[in-house]
Amino acid sequence: MFKSGNCTECTTCGSCQQTPNVDTPTLFCMNCQPSDAPCLMACSENAIEVLGGAITINIKKCTRCRDCVDACTLDIIKI
Numbered sequence: 001m002f003k004s005g006n007c008t009e010c011t012t013c014g015s016c017q018q019t020p021n022v023d024t025p026t027l028f029c030m031n032c033q034p035s036d037a038p039c040l041m042a043c044s045e046n047a048i049e050v051l052g053g054a055i056t057i058n059i060k061k062c063t064r065c066r067d068c069v070d071a072c073t074l075d076i077i078k079i
Contacts, residue, residue, distance in 0.1 A: 027068075027077045029055045042071035 027039070030053060034040060037055050040048040047061035048068055057068075057077070069077045 027055060027057045029074075029076050031074055031076070038071040038073060039068035039077060042067045 027048070029037075029039075032038070032040075032055065034050040034053075034055060037048070040050075040055060042048075044067065045061050045063050045065070047058045047063070049056055049058050062079075064079050066079055069079055
């Protein structure tokens with residue numbers, strides 16, 4: 001359970017509204033089926049890939065356009 005007095009503004013739990021300062025786009029998601037993943041369908045660079053059943057970002061292909069961020073209904077992708 002999130003307790004505001006314990007917050008260190010790490011942005012990892014997702015309970016706060018802090019904006020993460022991310023140098024490398026991150027995603028390791030198993031919430032959507034790859035065939036239905038909105039982020040995968042939104043990426044025009046094919047940087048969203050399926051790796052062992054998880055959806056990930058190939059940082060070598062990612063241009064940081066944020067189309068995947070806008071498409072993700074779970075707000076999981078950090079760019």
